[in-house]
Amino acid sequence: MTPTLPLVVLALVVAGIVAHVTSPAARRWVSPAVGALGVLMLAALWYLGLFWAPPEQYMSDVGRILYVHVPHVWMALLAFTLNVGCAVAYLTKKSWVTDALAEAAAEVGVYFGAVGVLMGSIWARPTWGVWWDWDPRLISTTVMLLAYVGYLALRSFTDDPERRATWSAAAAILSYVSLPIVWFSVRWWNSLHQVQSNPSTVDKPMVAVLRWGAVTMLCFLFVFIVKRYELARSRQTAALELPPLEAPRPEAA
Amino acid sequence: MKPESRNRLIALGALLVAASALAWIAFGNIGENLVYYWKPGEMLAQGEKAYGATVRLGGVVVPGSVVWNAEHTSLTFEVADSHAPTAPKVKVTSGMTPPQMFREGIGVVVEGTFAASGVFTTNRLMVNHSNEYRAPDGGAGGDWKGTLSQAEAK
Numbered sequence: 001m002t003p004t005l006p007l008v009v010l011a012l013v014v015a016g017i018v019a020h021v022t023s024p025a026a027r028r029w030v031s032p033a034v035g036a037l038g039v040l041m042l043a044a045l046w047y048l049g050l051f052w053a054p055p056e057q058y059m060s061d062v063g064r065i066l067y068v069h070v071p072h073v074w075m076a077l078l079a080f081t082l083n084v085g086c087a088v089a090y091l092t093k094k095s096w097v098t099d100a101l102a103e104a105a106a107e108v109g110v111y112f113g114a115v116g117v118l119m120g121s122i123w124a125r126p127t128w129g130v131w132w133d134w135d136p137r138l139i140s141t142t143v144m145l146l147a148y149v150g151y152l153a154l155r156s157f158t159d160d161p162e163r164r165a166t167w168s169a170a171a172a173i174l175s176y177v178s179l180p181i182v183w184f185s186v187r188w189w190n191s192l193h194q195v196q197s198n199p200s201t202v203d204k205p206m207v208a209v210l211r212w213g214a215v216t217m218l219c220f221l222f223v224f225i226v227k228r229y230e231l232a233r234s235r236q237t238a239a240l241e242l243p244p245l246e247a248p249r250p251e252a253a
Numbered sequence: 254m255k256p257e258s259r260n261r262l263i264a265l266g267a268l269l270v271a272a273s274a275l276a277w278i279a280f281g282n283i284g285e286n287l288v289y290y291w292k293p294g295e296m297l298a299q300g301e302k303a304y305g306a307t308v309r310l311g312g313v314v315v316p317g318s319v320v321w322n323a324e325h326t327s328l329t330f331e332v333a334d335s336h337a338p339t340a341p342k343v344k345v346t347s348g349m350t351p352p353q354m355f356r357e358g359i360g361v362v363v364e365g366t367f368a369a370s371g372v373f374t375t376n377r378l379m380v381n382h383s384n385e386y387r388a389p390d391g392g393a394g395g396d397w398k399g400t401l402s403q404a405e406a407k
Binding site: 133166174189193196 | 290
């Protein structure tokens with residue numbers, strides 16, 4: 001994976017979210033369409049990952065978990081990057097939109113990260129021989145997830161939306177330190193977890209299915225974040241008793 | 254202070270703390286203090302300090318060194334720093350059935366104790382996979398779509 005690709009992907013997600021947030025017309029069809037695409041791609045991923053792709057030469061069928069384990073963790077990293085972006089944006093220019101988006105991104109990131117680690121553990125048992133070991137990659141990933149669980153807990157400690165937004169944004173910036181550590185842990189220290197693969201170390205059909213899996217999870221990442229964002233917005237609106245950003249709907253009037 | 258400038262100050266402070274924490278971990282000597290496993294050469298260089306304590310040893314299984322006795326579930330093999338024939342190596346003995354992935358030439362991490370006799374005794378043997386994912390040799394399977402994937406690879 002070239003270093004710029006994750007940034008391009010992040011920009012795509014951000015563009016979709018901005019469209020969702022700013023345009024009520026886009027809100028009506030973008031997330032259902034992306035969700036439907038995700039479901040279709042997931043159905044295809046089952047076939048591609050379980051039957052179409054060749055087995056791995058040493059791991060055989062066990063290696064197929066690659067197509068979901070890696071995309072899940074990638075999505076967690078993207079979500080946390082979105083979270084820190086929103087945190088910096090909030091502190092630069094106060095906005096309830098970026099605060100709500102930061103909350104949504106962190107929660108969805110914790111979900112993808114936790115599922116990714118769970119899949120990694122299931123993969124580790126037959127390949128490494130153990131469910132878990134305290135290797136640098138596993139420690140740093142645990143610390144990262146705990147940091148974001150702490151971030152989410154911090155958000156619920158105060159009822160004052162403004163204090164919550166400000167201090168959780170600071171916590172978000174501090175939590176993000178864990179992300180490069182997770183990424184480079186396999187290079188900085190001896191670890192049980194292998195270093196990052198790239199297209200030259202993975203056979204072509206496997207790369208294709210892995211990318212398919214990443215796009216599939218990207219669809220779900222987008223849908224989860226915008227849905228969770230709407231929830232966060234409605235809670236904010238209730239807490240602040242502010243007029244909603246758009247004209248009140250008939251049922252709210 | 255206006256709330257906006259206070260928030261920017263918080264952002265600046267948090268970014269500074271975050272950046273310095275990261276720099277400390279990345280460029281400080283924390284890497285020397287956090288050691289997940291020793292390679293055989295590193296363990297032998299510790300001398301007497303390595304004896305007796307529970308430590309992890311990591312490296313590659315030396316081809317031709319594996320002796321497996323299924324009847325007594327006893328396994329002995331040598332772990333080397335690298336695939337180079339001159340790489341430092343340590344003899345390992347284990348009383349457990351190795352994971353399915355275990356084979357000659359693969360990376361392993363073993364947890365146990367090193368004795369002055371030069372033998373490392375382990376009861377926790379882990380196999381690590383490289384970052385390579387390859388389809389089985391097209392000729393070996395025959396019934397698989399290996400031919401298809403290899404045709405695509407070209």
